[in-house]
Amino acid sequence: MSDNKSTPNIDWGLPGFDFAKLIESCQISGVDMMSLIDMEKKSIDALTEVNRSAYESWRNLMVRQTEVFQETMKAIAAEAGSETVAGRRTEIARQGFEKALANMRQLAETATESQKQTIEIMHQRFEEGMAAMRARGGSA
Numbered sequence: 063m064s065d066n067k068s069t070p071n072i073d074w075g076l077p078g079f080d081f082a083k084l085i086e087s088c089q090i091s092g093v094d095m096m097s098l099i100d101m102e103k104k105s106i107d108a109l110t111e112v113n114r115s116a117y118e119s120w121r122n123l124m125v126r127q128t129e130v131f132q133e134t135m136k137a138i139a140a141e142a143g144s145e146t147v148a149g150r151r152t153e154i155a156r157q158g159f160e161k162a163l164a165n166m167r168q169l170a171e172t173a174t175e176s177q178k179q180t181i182e183i184m185h186q187r188f189e190e191g192m193a194a195m196r197a198r199g200g201s202a
Contacts (some may be wrong), residue, residue: 094198101194108187112180119176123169130165134158 089095141154 097194097198101191104190105187108183112183115176115180115183119173119179123172123176126169126172130169134161137161 086095137158
């Protein structure tokens with residue numbers, strides 16, 4: 063049933079199991095199974111990249127939130143130790159509020175950028191898949 067194409071040696075992460083031979087034994091006339099599997103592998107690779115990107119973005123966001131919290135706590139502790147705090151509570155509160163807003167804005171921008179990167183990876187894989195379908199004569 064093979065159309066004389068050599069089966070590529072693909073490492074599927076399962077020692078002793080030759081997935082390519084299994085697929086080759088399930089050939090359907092007119093269907094290039096290895097091509098379909100390669101397309102799905104690319105989709106899985108893209109999802110892996112999306113997950114990696116999302117994890118890195120989440121980790122960076124958590125690191126920054128921790129830094130912001132530590133900076134805020136240090137500033138509060140430093141201000142609280144000052145004897146002139148009583149007369150400046152309103153000013154201290156305003157400054158803290160402004161700093162919190164600036165930090166929230168920065169974190170939101172970081173999250174937005176990471177989401178853009180994730181969407182770009184998914185969009186690129188979608189376009190590659192559509193191009194592959196067009197090349198095979200599929201309707202798209």
